[in-house]
Amino acid sequence: MDERRTLPHDHGTEMGRLAASLPDEVTFLKMSDTFQLISDSTRLKILWLLCHSEDCVTNIGAALEMSPPAVSHHLRILKQAGLLTSRRQGKEMHYTLSKTGQAKLVHRIIDATFELNCTEDCYHPIFEKL
Amino acid sequence: MDERRTLPHDHGTEMGRLAASLPDEVTFLKMSDTFQLISDSTRLKILWLLCHSEDCVTNIGAALEMSPPAVSHHLRILKQAGLLTSRRQGKEMHYTLSKTGQAKLVHRIIDATFELNCTEDCYHPIFEKL
DNA sequence: TAAACAATTAAACGATTATTTAATTATTTA
DNA sequence: TAAATAATTAAATAATCGTTTAATTGTTTA
Numbered sequence A, B: 001m002d003e004r005r006t007l008p009h010d011h012g013t014e015m016g017r018l019a020a021s022l023p024d025e026v027t028f029l030k031m032s033d034t035f036q037l038i039s040d041s042t043r044l045k046i047l048w049l050l051c052h053s054e055d056c057v058t059n060i061g062a063a064l065e066m067s068p069p070a071v072s073h074h075l076r077i078l079k080q081a082g083l084l085t086s087r088r089q090g091k092e093m094h095y096t097l098s099k100t101g102q103a104k105l106v107h108r109i110i111d112a113t114f115e116l117n118c119t120e121d122c123y124h125p126i127f128e129k130l
Numbered sequence C: 001t002a003a004a005c006a007a008t009t010a011a012a013c014g015a016t017t018a019t020t021t022a023a024t025t026a027t028t029t030a
Numbered sequence D: 001t002a003a004a005t006a007a008t009t010a011a012a013t014a015a016t017c018g019t020t021t022a023a024t025t026g027t028t029t030a
Helices: A015-020 A025-037 A041-050 A057-064 A068-080 A101-114 A124-129 B015-020 B025-037 B041-050 B057-064 B068-080 B101-114 B124-129
Strands: A084-089 A092-097 B084-089 B092-097
Touching: A015 B041, A015 B057, A025 A101, A025 B025, A025 B041, A025 B101, A041 A057, A041 A068, A041 A092, A041 A101, A041 B015, A041 B025, A057 A068, A057 A092, A057 B015, A068 A084, A092 A101, A101 B025, B025 B101, B041 B057, B041 B068, B041 B092, B041 B101, B057 B068, B057 B092, B068 B084, B092 B101
Parallel strands: none
Antiparallel strands: A084 A092, B084 B092
16 A cells, blocks of 8 residues: 555655655654754853863853853753753752763764854855764 | 963863853854754754755645645745745745755754654664764 | 852743734736 | 636734743752
């Protein structure tokens, strides 16, 4: 049996075949949720820092010139998503990147994205590095 | 002269050096804006389809079981961002992926992300493919 | 135990966003 | 030219989101 649902128009494209083999809803939601985590510039900065270091909320806030509640808010989002882990060190809470596959994916994307400093046309050279 | 601004706490991490070499605001905004485009599951589906085909709004809507205005809304966002191009074909408007570096970056990320069907642990194998 | 420091939580606010319904514009064809 | 098809736009709604201020919790130290 042919899974293909015929589309309203036939333009001789691959669209019909593609539509029939579209990944399921849950997969798209998982992936878009992951991308949503790095769609905020503050979170991207936090991840850029924590991909290569571990530190406390105060230092992260100082590095980004942001208030403790604002930093804490994003750390919470990233931790709840499984991208960060935290450990208490005295009065401080130290955060760093998780070691999960999802975290590694994000790490890799960030590394590839920022390897060049993205001044002029910030996208093409980045793409080459991916 | 040392660009490093001393952080409130010293935990012997790389954080101080990282903070001093943080890419500028505009770079982070450009990149987070790009990720924002693929942070919505509907747009991710549209891009998944248009990375490998070109077709009209009606067919895209049929493939995703979405209303024409909803599809049009997202096509407009993606086109305005430079990720899609369109050409009129009679009554229809055909969309496909742009050939810019930014579009290629997104294409590459999507390809790498969806190469495996992401059932069990959908992240690790994807990462390997990047 | 009291004070100081670190971090989180709660409430409030403004801003953005995705979808729906209805109306409108553009193009083709009968 | 009138009707039909395709796509966009507009207005409205509901939902989400990021930041701020203020209050609270947790930990250490004087």
